[in-house]
Amino acid sequence: MFKIQTLNNISVRGLDRLPREGFEVASEMSHPDAIMVRSADMHKLDIPASVKAIGRAGAGTNNIPVAAMSKRGVPVFNAPGANANAVKELVLAGLFLASRNIGPALDFVRKLDGDDKAMHEAVEAGKKKFVGFELPGRSLGVIGLGAIGIKVANAAVDLGMEVWGYDPAMTVNNAWKLDARVRRAVSVDDLMSRAQFVSLHVPLIDATRNLVNADRLKLLKKQGVVLNFSRAPIVDEAAMVEALNANTVHAYICDFPSVMLKGHPRVVATPHLGASTGEAEENCAVMVADQLRDYLETGNVTNSVNFPEAVLPLLPGKTRLAIVNENVPNMVGQISTELAKGKLNIADLLNKSRGDLAYTLVDLDAPPPESAVAAIKGITGVLDVRQVAG
Template identity: 30%
Template sequence: MTPVRALFLETLHPQATEILNAADIAVDNRAGALDEDELIDALKGVQLLGLRSKTHVSERVLKEARDLIAVGAFSIGTNQIDLAAAARLGIAVFNAPFSNTRSVVEMALSEMISLTRRLPEHNRQMHAGVWSKSAIGAHEIRGRTLGIVGYGNIGSQLSVIAEALGMNVIFFDNAEKLALGNATKMPTLEALLAEADIVSLHVDGRPGNSGFFGPQRFAAMKEGALFLNLSRGFIVEIEALKAGLESGQIGGAAIDVYPVEPKAKGDAFSSPLQNTPNVILTPHIGGSTEEAQRDIGIFVATRLRDFVHNGSTSLSVNLPNLSLEVPQGSHRVVHLHVNVPGVLAAVNREFAEHGVNIEGQMLATRGELGYVVTDISDGLTDDAVEALSNMQATVRLRVLS
């Protein structure tokens, strides 16, 4: 088996490297993000790529990275990766959909309390040498209404914990979601905005959400309501938020993500929201706790390791999902193909014509792709591999020993 190399960007948790190293996979760790040309150059001879949210993996990168077989997004979101192009090229993509949920929820709650008590303003004045003791504008969060926009893993867990703190919870999601506890699903986003004392965004990073929250949405909020965004930077129009804060329509805000973010720690940062009263700005650290980063590192690195050695695509976001154990035979042949009728029969016909005995076989499909994994005994020849590779429906073929 050809030695496998991995490139890890954006300072991933060291346990991820340990997991791959233990599986005889060499890892090159780099601290910051890379732009398109830098990434293409760095991926020469690399089979696995690990990153967070700042490195963008375009179709051009994927086409140029001829050795790449899998990408691990050490984050919840995968909008930084062209998933469709990766699927067409037979490159698996994995993410960590649950691992940092608790960390983001705890940060959102802490920011709600801070803004409701106007702690950013008190902190600023105290650092300036002004004794700012006052109860004006300060409230408890108990009894206040939290409006959650996006009721996925993070939004739903935030709902449960906020309710336990005595908040009334309402939510809006385009998809049909089960309300947890006493949370109430609102019929429209506008209905939620009109009622919520605090609005917290937890929507995904699909391109259609760009500019999702702009002037009209801020104008629809209750006067003096608080606004939080710990999801994706490009979904909020920052200038519209600033205008709402300056007019008093928005009583305070906590922002963790931005339309454009620096590539590495220590780089310069600029935002129109800087030095705005009752605003908390954080550097995309919602999921940046040691616990979350450790769990993410373990989860995604394990998916990459299993894909390399077993062909397992369990929880891949772009390929058919098969959860696989150690190969039953001498070889495992993994065949990603266009999902058209007759492919499985054609694969088995090639095995039969080349005298290959099948020990076990599994098939999964997902949209336009099919994934067949075949364990075979001795007898796999180069001619058989070539015949399978040259099938019209073949997207990618790998032989695992």
């Protein structure tokens, strides 16, 4: 029986993926084996030593102490792509909001008064201030070609836009999903200089903080628009407001209201609605529940932000050890030596590494004695050892 603690309301559809005969799920419990979380700030929590995995029902993991968990040998899972369609739709809405000046136009309508005749006359006289432009033929630059960025780029191509993409770490799998009509920019500056619209889809790390700054805003084409549905600090807000006031940028569409942006006539800021659909919440919960279950039951790792991808089919009748260790030489050799001392035959083995961590799945022909497991735990650099089957 695995104990799963939830720190936020998690979609029932996701929780239903954890069978009652093998899992206990509750918001309050002692010694949980895993934690499922959405937005709760775990940096302030005393995370129990019993926790073997953390699952974030969403993409970003800023609210989880990932580095600390890595030192403990605890994988942190997320749900990349599960909310991609929801965010894509909001980005597309942002394109139309900016190109047709819908935000200022709505403010204009809300302030109308008088009878219908007076309102009609005011509308006819005032509508010329909100003349917009159409999207076909306009250029869109997409920075970050992950699950969301790809959907945005492909949708914009279908709208008739000229689309440029930039992602130095793009995976082969994502490349296969990208429309062949999307053009490749060689740098952020190259993309900014080619685009009238720029949509940001990158995580917030040191390298992306203030990625869009005063110098890069100057590179945008006339009537430039920036769409930020990633994280607020990726855009230098002070530089953005200055560019809007100077009329060098047409509009800023984002998901992150702030005091500096509030009330600006050419800013549309939604209240962090990117993934706020029932479908996205369900998809995220289902994905992360499946990943937690697979890890706890078989040791397999999929979509972890700190562990390597490691999937090894579990052979019938075998016993599996899942071993987390520092990524240093001769770890597999030392593990194999201890298993040999216990006269244990290795039926299958998978070893993967990521940064400072390495992860090994070992399938044995027979269950290991406690002395063999203890010996492996005693190897310098081993962070965790679990028997996950058999």
